[in-house]
Amino acid sequence: MTVVIIGGGQAGLQVADSLRAGGHAGTITVIADEPGLPYQRPPLSKDYLAAGSDPSPLPLRAASFFSEKDISLRNGAAAVAVDRAGKSVSLSDGSALPYDHLVFATGAANRALTCPGADLPGVHGLKTLGDAETLHSAFDAARNVVVVGAGFIGLEVAAAARSRGCAVTVLEFAPRPMGRALSPDMGDWFTAAHTGLGVSMRLNEGIGHFEAGPDGRVATAVSTAGARYPADLVVVGIGVVPNDALAAAAGLETGNGIVVDAALRTSDPSILAVGDCASFPSVHTGGRARLESVQNATDQGRHAARTILGTPSPYGDLPWFWSTQGNLRLQIAGLWAPGDETLVVGEPESGKFSILCFRNSRLAAVESVNSPADHMGARKLLAAGRGPSPEEAAAPGFSLKSHARQVSPTPV
Incomplete structure (x- = not known):
């Protein structure tokens, strides 16, 4: 039985690892579109950016893992099409891989900011190792940093920028930070805590547009309230959207992610989806959920492997999260x-x-x-x-x- 996994992140590698641990003897191929070894993403907005850090990527698995487990890593090539009738995946390098079971572990992409000036030099997102390397260097010269969005990533970046001596303003259109994830009382506590760290928390105030300076780079952030904030560096953290376009193009059911059943199977029983890209029936919410966390990625990876190995059961692992902000x-x-x-x-x-x-x-x-x-x-x-x-x-x-x-x- 041949298994192909699209995505070299936490969820995808966990599927591969758990398949081998569960006794799967067939071919396993992981398609990872970034070059190099798959790496841990959570440190990118935390330790990687902090003052005094000497950042280097932390691999999710050592290079020896792939040879020892007989897992083929196809890195630097992206999956571009899925032929469900022929059970094959086409890659950007022109090759194609056959499968008996296919797993989407495609994760999520940063939500794009579309206001005027969002494409100016000096306006950054943070998702990949390359993004983090760029920001780590940019903090050395930055004096005034504006963070758009007070979610986990935004506040982690804000704390790191303060540790680098930058003046930091956070713009958040909602009345409190991390509003979708935290109770109001905890959100209010974090507002006061970041204010105490020297961060200017501008709540109920989104971004209107950016203006360039004489050098063509971003220089000013103008909020929805009309306030003007100096900004020689901007970091945008306004959430993510699931990478489900490839699945939709293959005719799979999607809706805020790739729709799966309790055993993490898509509308095609030979195809599964796990991690940030999967919309699953949650016993903890009583409805569908799509969770963005290391816990969910790893637990769903293990669960999907069991489904492929012939022992499906309803996924119901307890969700948990963490965020280090200074x-x-x-x-x-x-x-x-x-x-x-x-x-x-x-x-x-x-x-x-x-x-x-x-x-x-x-x-x-x-x-x-x-x-x-x-x-x-x-x-x-x-x-x-x-x-x-x-x-x-x-x-x-x-x-x-x-x-x-x-x-x-x-x-x-």
């Missing part, structure tokens, strides 16, 4: 939703605390700042469906770590 380490277990009841554990003033989110009196998510023990306890409790009640969590001296130990003998 000295602030945010960790999230579960998914917050509007209307959740929230409760604070710890002291926000100390910079080390958690917010527990309850839905219908059941623990649904936990957001932690600089509290890794809380996060690990929350993951164990949420995965087991044995979280505390709001009354238990409100009791004096309550500890997520202690509560997790009480309900499970496994160390937390």
Whole structure:
């Protein structure tokens, strides 16, 4: 049985690794359109950009992995067409690969900014190693940095820019940062925390247009409120869109990603999709979800391998996320939703605390700042469906770590 995987990121390599671990003896080919070894993307907006860093890409797997596991890595060539009837994938180098099972692990692309001046020199996105290398060098000469978008990437970049001595302004059209991912109270706390780090947080204020200086490079960001901000460097982080065009062109069902069933199979049962590009039925939201996280990529990679190996089951792994923004380490277990009841554990003033989110009196998510023990306890409790009640969590001296130990003998 021949398996072809389109995408050399976290999800794609996990499928390949798990197939071999599960006993698959057939051909496995990974198509990665970037040259070189596939690398970890999360550090690109964190350690890679920080002051004093000596950045180098961190490979997802060592070069020896591919030879030892007998996995063919076709890097530097992109998949350009899928022939479902003939079960083959055409590549940009003119070659074609046959498959019995095909996996889309195509990830997502940065959402494009379309305002006037968005194409000026000095306006950057951040997705690839090349983008990070460009920004790392650009920070050396930058004085005034404008970040468009206060999501995870935007705030990670803002913190890194501050560590490099830049004046930083963040423009965010929403009323709080990371609004889709965080409870309002945690979003407000991060606004104050970044302000304390010297970042100018301009909320309810998007980007209107950019203006060039005499040298033709970006010099000014003009917001939707008409305010003007000096900007010799701009970083755009306004979210991503799934890379599903190739799947759609092949006639697969798409809609905010490649639509899959609970076993991660597309509308063609010989084709699967995993990671950032996959829209799957989520037991945690009660509807379809498309998650952008290392956890989701790796867990879905393992799950897809089991489906290919003939042991399909509904995917329901607990989602969790992290973001390091300067000295602030945010960790999230579960998914917050509007209307959740929230409760604070710890002291926000100390910079080390958690917010527990309850839905219908059941623990649904936990957001932690600089509290890794809380996060690990929350993951164990949420995965087991044995979280505390709001009354238990409100009791004096309550500890997520202690509560997790009480309900499970496994160390937390």
